[in-house]
Amino acid sequence: MRLNNYISLLWAFFAWIILSGCTPKEPLPTGKYHASSNIKVPFVSPRSDLCGSTSIEMISSYWRSTTSYVPRLSRYELDERTLIPVKGGTLQAELVSTARANGLLVYPLDPTFDALLAELGKQHPIIVLVNRGYSWYPFWHYAPVTGYDEEKRTILMHFSDQPNEALPIATFAALWKRSGNWGVVLLPPGHLPVSASAKTFLRAAYDLEKTGMTDDAIIAYQSALLRWPKDIDIHFALANAYYHSHQFAAAEQSYRKLLSLEPAHPLALNNLADLLCRTGRSKDALRVIEKAVTDDIEIQSIINATRKEISTGCALLSKSE
Numbered sequence: 181m182r183l184n185n186y187i188s189l190l191w192a193f194f195a196w197i198i199l200s201g202c203t204p205k206e207p208l209p210t211g212k213y214h215a216s217s218n219i220k221v222p223f224v225s226p227r228s229d230l231c232g233s234t235s236i237e238m239i240s241s242y243w244r245s246t247t248s249y250v251p252r253l254s255r256y257e258l259d260e261r262t263l264i265p266v267k268g269g270t271l272q273a274e275l276v277s278t279a280r281a282n283g284l285l286v287y288p289l290d291p292t293f294d295a296l297l298a299e300l301g302k303q304h305p306i307i308v309l310v311n312r313g314y315s316w317y318p319f320w321h322y323a324p325v326t327g328y329d330e331e332k333r334t335i336l337m338h339f340s341d342q343p344n345e346a347l348p349i350a351t352f353a354a355l356w357k358r359s360g361n362w363g364v365v366l367l368p369p370g371h372l373p374v375s376a377s378a379k380t381f382l383r384a385a386y387d388l389e390k391t392g393m394t395d396d397a398i399i400a401y402q403s404a405l406l407r408w409p410k411d412i413d414i415h416f417a418l419a420n421a422y423y424h425s426h427q428f429a430a431a432e433q434s435y436r437k438l439l440s441l442e443p444a445h446p447l448a449l450n451n452l453a454d455l456l457c458r459t460g461r462s463k464d465a466l467r468v469i470e471k472a473v474t475d476d477i478e479i480q481s482i483i484n485a486t487r488k489e490i491s492t493g494c495a496l497l498s499k500s501e
Contacts, residue, residue: 214297218327218336219305220245223343232262232270235307235322236279238338239366242305243284249368252283269320272309276364280391284366285400287373287384291361293353295375300328302374304365308337311358318358325363369399378408386417394425412442423451428459428497446474450483457486457494465490 222241224234236258243249253261261278262270276286289295289306299306306325313319326344327336334346347355356363365373369388372381381404389397401418408414419434435452438445449472457465469490472483 212294214294214328214330215301216328216330217297217300217303218329218344219300219303221305221324221326221338221343223338226341229263229269230259231322232275232278233258235324235338236262236275236282236284236366238324239279239305239307240282240284243366243368246303247368247371249283253278253281258282270322272362275307275322277391279364279366280388280393283368283393283396285369285371285384285388285396287365287367287376287381289363289365289373290375291363296325296363297328298374299365300325304367304371304373306363306365308356308363309359310352310355312355315358320359369393369396370403372403372407376407378404378411378414382411382414382417389417389421394421397421398425410441412438412445415441416445416448419448420451423455426497428455431455444471444473446472446476446479446483450479450486453490454486454494457490458497460496462490462494465494 219242221238222245224238224241226234233255237255240249240251244251258278261281262274264271264274279286289299289308296306296308307322308325310321310323311318312321321339324338325335326338328334329336329346332346333349335349335352336344336346337352339345339347367373369385381400385397385400385404388400398418398421401414401421404414405411405418415434415438419431419438422428422431422434432452432455435448435455438448439452442448449468453465453469453472456462456468466487469483469487474480474483
């Protein structure tokens with residue numbers, strides 16, 4: 181018993197040294213106030229090596245209960261996509277791709293408490309990666325962050341076997357710091373993170389489109405334009421998504437809206453000209469393509485190819501239903 185007690189005390193001492201060495205004196209930004217929040221995220225009991233899968237399941241269940249979102253993957257499919265047996269867990273890339281396959285937009289959280297608490301304040305739960313072990317013997321764990329208690333200065337998490345466990349904010353800061361403050365906001369298309377930047381959100385929405393979820397991406401682009409109505413890149417992405425999904429009237433309208441904001445945008449002019457030609461308006465297409473001027477060699481080669489195709493005759497596209 182004495183030896184066991186000594187070992188326990190020794191481990192506790194090591195843990196105290198490590199935590200105190202990683203814990204900032206004031207993890208919250210000075211001069212910032214964040215109100216308490218408590219997001220009612222359904223709790224799923226932990227299963228060995230499947231914290232990534234259960235975290236996605238919990239967040240998905242929350243959005244299903246509060247919005248019209250419907251998850252696309254079963255629990256079995258979530259497990260199959262996330263678990264890497266040789267790793268005994270889930271890498272960040274698998275968690276992100278699986279959440280996206282489940283129909284959620286994945287936005288990388290800015291690695292600050294400001295961003296974390298701002299999202300929680302808007303009832304956006306976060307999945308974070310924490311190291312519950314040591315730097316030399318890590319025990320990586322994904323967990324949904326479900327709230328913040330301003331008075332008690334605790335972070336609420338579905339951390340292990342109990343829902344909404346309260347961790348002192350300094351302890352959470354130490355655990356979170358070991359993953360480089362990694363976290364993601366999972367949102368249904370049509371919802372925007374409070375802390376989002378236009379460029380990063382556009383990339384997250386385009387990642388949805390790349391996985392074949394064009395309709396969801398279109399919803400995300402449309403929502404983004406409500407916040408950034410003059411963002412040229414978002415207009416361009418939306419127009420292209422309409423075009424690729426054979427919504428030609430909407431695509432034309434979007435290209436023209438973009439060009440009203442930036443008349444000389446060479447790729448928008450090129451794509452609009454291509455669309456006009458393929459919908460039987462070659463003369464209009466030639467007038468548009470002549471306005472496309474650029475010093476970029478690669479873009480110019482695309483424009484030249486489009487101009488040549490217009491002059492020789494474009495293959496007509498079938499109309500959208």
